Amino acid sequence: MKLETGKGMGMEQTIVLTESELQFYSGTGTVHAVSLGGALDPFTLDHPIRGKKVFEEALTSVGRRLNRRKGCRVLLPDSLVFAKVLSFDKIPFSLNKRDEMIKWKMEAFLPGRVGAFNVQYDISGDSVLVAAMPKSTVLELEEELALLNARCFSLIPESFYYANLFLERERGGNSVLLTNRSRHFSGLVIQNGRVSFVRFRKKIEGVSLKQELDMFSEILGEDMPDRVLLFGEKAEIEAENMGDRWLQ
Amino acid sequence: MIHIDFSSRPCDQKRDKLYGIWLPVLILFLITVLNISVFLVYRFRNSDIHTKISSMEKEISALEDKTSAAGALLGREKYKVFIQKYNFLNHITHKKILSWSSLLKSLGDALPPSVKITVISPAVKQNHLSLSISGEALTKEDELLFVDQLQKNKVFEDAFIDFEAIDAATHNLKFSLSVRYRGMP
Numbered sequence: 001m002k003l004e005t006g007k008g009m010g011m012e013q014t015i016v017l018t019e020s021e022l023q024f025y026s027g028t029g030t031v032h033a034v035s036l037g038g039a040l041d042p043f044t045l046d047h048p049i050r051g052k053k054v055f056e057e058a059l060t061s062v063g064r065r066l067n068r069r070k071g072c073r074v075l076l077p078d079s080l081v082f083a084k085v086l087s088f089d090k091i092p093f094s095l096n097k098r099d100e101m102i103k104w105k106m107e108a109f110l111p112g113r114v115g116a117f118n119v120q121y122d123i124s125g126d127s128v129l130v131a132a133m134p135k136s137t138v139l140e141l142e143e144e145l146a147l148l149n150a151r152c153f154s155l156i157p158e159s160f161y162y163a164n165l166f167l168e169r170e171r172g173g174n175s176v177l178l179t180n181r182s183r184h185f186s187g188l189v190i191q192n193g194r195v196s197f198v199r200f201r202k203k204i205e206g207v208s209l210k211q212e213l214d215m216f217s218e219i220l221g222e223d224m225p226d227r228v229l230l231f232g233e234k235a236e237i238e239a240e241n242m243g244d245r246w247l248q
Numbered sequence: 249m250i251h252i253d254f255s256s257r258p259c260d261q262k263r264d265k266l267y268g269i270w271l272p273v274l275i276l277f278l279i280t281v282l283n284i285s286v287f288l289v290y291r292f293r294n295s296d297i298h299t300k301i302s303s304m305e306k307e308i309s310a311l312e313d314k315t316s317a318a319g320a321l322l323g324r325e326k327y328k329v330f331i332q333k334y335n336f337l338n339h340i341t342h343k344k345i346l347s348w349s350s351l352l353k354s355l356g357d358a359l360p361p362s363v364k365i366t367v368i369s370p371a372v373k374q375n376h377l378s379l380s381i382s383g384e385a386l387t388k389e390d391e392l393l394f395v396d397q398l399q400k401n402k403v404f405e406d407a408f409i410d411f412e413a414i415d416a417a418t419h420n421l422k423f424s425l426s427v428r429y430r431g432m433p
Contacts, residue, residue: 071259120252131252138254155254167249195250 014073015062015148016158018233019183022055024062032065034058042077042184043202045111046136049144056147063148071152073161074145078179078186078200081157082117082132084109085198091123098123106130124194131157159186159200162231167193174225176216180209180232187216191225342372350431351379354404358397362386370429382424384415391423403431 012027019042024032036058039051049055066072086105092098102121107114110132117132138155145153159179166175172193179186182203189197197220209230217224291298351368359365367382385391391412398407405428412423 073259074255076254118254120254122250122252129250129252131254133254138256142256152257152259153255154258156252160250160252164249 012073013067013070014075014161016075017077018181019077022058022062024065026065026067027070030065032062034061040077042079045080045134047140048080048137049140052144055144059144059147063150066148066150068148068150071154072148072150073154073156074141075156075158075161076133076141077181077184078157078159079181079184079202080133080137081200082106082110083157083159083198083200084130085195086128086130088126088128091126091128102128102130106132127194127196129195129198131160157186157200158231159188159198162229163188163190163195166190166229175227175229176213176225177229177231178209178213180230182233185209185212185232187212189216189220189223189225191223196223338375339372342377346370346377347431350403351429354401354431355381358394358401358404360385360390360393360397362390363394367424377429378426379429380410380424380426382422384418384420384422386420388421391421395425398427404429 012025014025014027016023016025017040019036019040021036022034024034026032034057037051037054039049039054039058041048041050044050084106086102088101092101099119103114103119106117106119110117112134114132116135118135118138119130119132121128121130141155145155159177162177162179166173166177167190170193173190174192175190177186177188177190179188184200184202186200187198188195197216199216213228355365355368363383363385365381365383367380369380371378371380383394385394391409395407395409398404407425407427409423409425412421414420415422
């Protein structure tokens with residue numbers, strides 16, 4: 001098996017919101033990081049911004065470096081998002097019926113009423129990748145991001161962005177994408193160019209990424225792709241700790 | 249590619265708007281302008297021909313007036329009433345001359361033992377008799393066997409299942425089908 005590590009490949013004017021800092025990739029190779037000092041708590045789902053002043057200062061600082069005409073991509077911590085891959089025998093053609101069916105199915109996985117969530121989905125074949133984020137969180141983040149004065153901006157879960165980068169490079173590829181953050185990790189399995197499994201979760205004390213990867217392997221069995229791509233903090237160090245099984 | 253974006257004003261949407269709305273509008277506008285200009289050029293270059301055409305149009309409209317007067321004399325309303333009466337009588341006649349005994353015999357020949365018929369409803373469609381049959385089958389195979397045997401029987405044709413569903417109480421397969429009947433009256 002071959003293991004690759006990567007961070008920020010091919011980024012164009014991108015802001016990465018992590019638990020500890022706000023990273024700005026200008027697209028010309030410049031990286032500007034501003035410490036958030038706990039201003040963003042990605043586990044408080046309804047109102048993740050705890051220190052409004054610090055957060056706004058960080059955004060203003062980034063806003064000065066931003067090319068406003070170009071627009072900007074904002075990568076959200078995956079822990080703010082509930083993601084699930086759903087399978088359906090038949091997906092209705094009507095947009096309303098499709099929305100209704102997916103929201104009804106998601107109701108079981110969400111911690112509150114589905115109406116309180118902004119539910120987005122992407123259909124490929126008979127499987128649907130669904131992501132839901134509390135509406136209050138989206139509103140709060142959009143209000144704060146207005147400080148950037150950007151022409152437009154995208155709000156994308158971090159792992160989905162890395163998955164898109166991978167799929168741009170390898171259509172029909174297979175890989176496990178792991179995003180390592182200090183308090184949470186995200187695992188996303190891509191098989192034949194489709195997201196087949198997704199798990200965003202809080203890190204459990206004493207459980208290493210290697211062990212998480214082993215669990216993935218147990219769940220997926222033979223469908224586990226041969227390649228693992230690691231993103232996020234200390235990616236290189238974690239890669240070394242993965243052990244021979246994932247490095248061969 | 250994953251197309252998931254929580255932003256209310258994503259960058260791609262603006263691009264989509266440009267290519268999805270404004271560009272087609274621009275193309276339509278250009279086509280309209282081109283059509284109008286071609287029409288105007290054609291009109292002014294061949295003005296003498298158009299004078300002739302307009303005089304001929306006047307003649308045609310005068311002739312049309314005469315024709316419409318003749319049409320009124322023929323009495324179109326009477327013709328409509330006749331068609332309605334004809335359809336009604338045709339319907340009644342076909343129903344009256346339907347031989348139920350031969351129909352039931354043919355149905356009995358085609359009916360597998362594990363299928364029962366609950367409703368038979370004849371209807372005249374154009375010039376042929378169509379039957380709507382509702383029934384229950386123990387299994388899907390029984391229902392298909394019934395349809396197959398209807399197809400094989402010469403007095404039936406175009407058997408088509410309109411509806412089928414498992415009955416929650418009996419777990420039987422309820423179905424309704426339509427078939428064309430061309431048996432002897």
